[in-house]
Amino acid sequence: MDELREKCPWDKKQTMESLRHLTIEETYELGDAILDNDLNEIKKELGDLLLHIVFYSKIGAESEDFEILDVIKGINEKLISRHPHVFGDVVAETEEQVAKNWEKLKLKEGKDSILEGVPKSLPALVKASRIQDKAASAGFDWDNSEQVFEKVKEEIRELHDEVLQSDQTRMEAEFGDVIFSLINYARFINVDPESALERTNKKFIKRFQFLEKEIKKEGKDLHDLSLEQMDVYWDRSKTIFK
Secondary structure, eight states, X not given: OHHHHHHOHHHHHOOHHHHHHHHHHHHHHXXXXXXXXXXXXXXXXXXXXXXXXXXXXXXXXXXXXXXHHHHHHHHHXXXXXXXXXXXXXXXXXXXXXXXHHHHHHHHHTTOSOGGGGSOTTSOHHHHHHHHHHHHHHTTOSOSSHHHHHHHHHHHHHHHHHHHHHTOHHHHHHHHHHHHHHHHHHHHHTTOOHXXXXXXXXXXXXXXXXXXXXXXXXXXXXXXXSOHHHHHHHHHHHHHHOO
16 A cells, blocks of 8 residues: 555545545445355455555555554454453343443443434435434333334324325325334344345346346347236246245
8 A cells, every 4th residue: 555655646646535435335345245145255345445444544644643553453442442241340141231331331432322323424224224223222112023013004004194195295204204114123023124125126136137138038129018918027037036
């Protein structure tokens, strides 16, 4: 990185701000590799992310604000302070106890709200999941999954009522409530909503592209077929991509 910052025109130009969107892109590429269970690709993407950490640290060193050793020292200190049940005398025997202790420690470190730890720029789906995790760690939670599922059904009914009224603003609000409650239900049944939705996206893409290829193979035009005709190919794709 020292050599690149000195000799490469592109690397010399970069700032933390210019690297930001690239880091986000690399993180999503790692996420794709994890969902595909492609271990070789995971290794490569971890290397790309590590490069970004080194890059930011180099820029920090140039401005004499911090360097890579400060980054490593900082995370070591945080891990020790946030794990008193490992490095101290606090007892935490379950994952839930660890999470509650973690949030208490963050408040002691100067946070005014448990929800302050949720990045503002997170995608909405991930943000909703993190908000619910943090609220639950403070005891603000349902008792069981059945209660949450009833809430999901209630929110769907409320959405349907607003659709019948054709109130666009209320429809959007209730639709948001439905998604939020489904994300909460996912937490109770140990499903990661972001991963679940992305797997569905990938499955749909494979099925639809299969449909396109089969129709083209038969010399037909997708746009000339009715939905019923397309469904024949779609049903065939479902037996292949499950």
